Amino acid sequence: MLYYLFEYLDKTLNIPGTGVFQYITFRSGLAFMLSLLLSTIYGKRIINFLRNQQVGETVRELGLAGQNEKAGTPTMGGLIIIFATLLPVILFAKLHNIYIVLLIVTTLWMGTIGFIDDYIKIFKKDKQGLKGIFKVFGQVGLGVIVGSVLYFSPAVTVLKNAANSPVIKQTTISSIVQAPVEVKSTATTIPFFKNNAFDYAEILAWTGEGYQNWAWLIFIPVVIFIITAVSNGANLTDGIDGLAAGTSAVSVLALGIFTFLSGNIIFSNYLNIMYIPNSGEMTVFISAFVGALIGFLWYNSYPASVFMGDTGSLTIGGIIAVLAIAVRKEMLIPLLCGIFLAENLSVVLQVAYFKYTKKRFGEGRRIFLMSPLHHHYQKKGYHESKIVTRFWIVAIMLAILSIVTLKLR
Template identity: 50%
Template sequence: MLYYIFRWLDQFGISGSHLWSYISFRALLAMVLALVISAWFGEKFIKFLKSKQITETQRDAKVDPFGVNKIGVPSMGGIIIIVALLVPVLLLGRLRNIYLILMIVTTVWLGFLGGLDDFIKIFHHDKEGLKGKYKIVGQVTIGFIVGLVLWASPDVKANINLQVQQQNGQEIVVKHDKTPVKTLKTTIPFVKNHNLDYSSIMAFCGKYKVAAGWILFVIMTIFVVTAVSNGANLNDGMDGMCAGNSAIIGVALGILAYVSSHLQFAAYLNIMYIPGSEELVVFFCAFVGALIGFLWYNAYPAQVFMGDTGSLTIGGIIAVGAIIIHKELLLPILCGIFFVESLSVIVQVWYYKLGKRRGVKQRIFKRTPIHDNFRVLDSQLDPDCKYLIKVPHSAVHESKITVRFWIITIILAALTIITLKMR
């Protein structure tokens, strides 16, 4: 909104209005504005939640051996993140940009889905919340919409043929195709001068391989959105855990979006140049600012929980942002924490069911998702159950677990960016 106003004023030579043409100015302003809104609105919203008794009632207080009772802490704090994110984006972004539109739609869609889940848990006192099948349908639907729009929209294009040449020993020239085209290629980590082409995978379809490739791309989009949003949801189990990890991931995606929108940087890093993706930098800066502001209240001991309203939205934003810039294959590295959290639950359930068929009560970890494994005392374990892994034997404080997970995510984010040159 403000972008178009100041661009119009720039025609009349109004001092300072030209700044709005710089992506760095709008992005940093979006981050600061999101942080301020999150911190200011957060305080007001927490008081409102307490007054309406919209608080946590289902959490097992026995999980924390350090005696912190989290029952009664306001939930649905994800609304703080969503508001603090959308306001700067709507004010500072180019709202006709297809990528920005997709990110806004994803935010609102998954925010509503997560909010419905939290509403059922809190007001209907149903610990399970929204039934899993309905939650999956909502995630699959937004994944399908995003994939279909990226397939059908004429504004979604990329340039994959970039060549850096040096002239006269000083000036660097980037040669590229004049017109970006729609592409089914995506970046492969650790592999130089080669991208994964979805149509090549479907080569057995003959002359229909391109159409089949787009169908595969849409299926991949659905899978990535569903997997990452569920991974973020599982990671939201400790104060500040998901918000901190997601802010770090948001910084990495903002960097990747910036270099993908910059012709010289894209050519230097040998990645696709994606015109229009610079608006994602504005979005992710606002995303990071909103999460940091939310951490003001969500850090241990938390004054508010984000709930599924926040965690599902965060995961969807990360997934769709990575897909847009053709970096979805980097997510297993970048979102390694989310991946391990999900994997720990899957193998725990599989191992438990395997033992159940043989009449044996068994588990791999003391508790899952994996972050819960580190804060459980041996005295809290089921004496009738066999545990494959029982370390650590003493509980680690929640704040220490959270910070250590942040450190791991920082390392993974750095490694993700480094992979662009380690090819």
């Protein structure tokens, strides 16, 4: 909203200094600072409100050290993250930008699903929360919306022949160059490969002429799968104090770098990566989101004063997935979100191996002492703050390696 006000002051009244709001870096900095202040200052008020409403965590008997002490700790802290993210975005972002609209819808959509799940657990005294099938329906629904908008919206394009842009190359009348054009595309990038463009439409090339018109049959299911997988991965990672918020902040910060570079025609040309018009605006959202996550850590670090609950974890996963898809870096998710992947795989492998051994040997056996993975290390006797710190370090290493893929190909 402030963006439009200052744009009016600059272009209509020509007031000196108001043009600074045109710069994404300036608005991103303001969004980060405001979200950090909101989450730290008003976060305490939200925690007190949740405590007064007796919105306390119900702890299962898992036989883990320090687990019982967490009973009654306020949950639904994801409301802090959502509030501290959306308010700066509304103030400083271009609200007509299609990517900002998608991210706001994602935040509210996944936040609502998580809120319903937490509400059922706390007020209905049902430890299972929202039935898994309804969570999946919600994730699939968001995937259909995001996939359809990214595929069909004329506002979502990539720039073909960006190197020939007048911004990049000065031409004369006698120069013959193919002008850059914005085109609809389902292309993405494959990390670690030099010619790393991959178009989902090519999967249907065997069907013959006009196969590009049916690319949505591949693209939308891929979007659904990614959103479901990443949101569930974030949900599983939220098991000990500060783990999900800290690792997510690192991953989102790396995505912010990709977003800023992909949305800048000069940097994208220099790095030889896909230029995505208008995508740079997502940097404002990412800055607000990172600020909210860091501010939330103020209260969620060990010993936690509040838990994010599914309200926060499902929202975080959904946002990360949509960001990666929008900036055409979804194939980097296994690396960038390696912690989420490890947590997901630990559960899948544990359940699959248990069922297999029970069927074959008559009794179930386990690969890990307990899943998800962070509980395995707790069972081994590691303090949860040590586990969280080491997982953060791994997340930072993975994020750096992901950024290095810009040139490592």
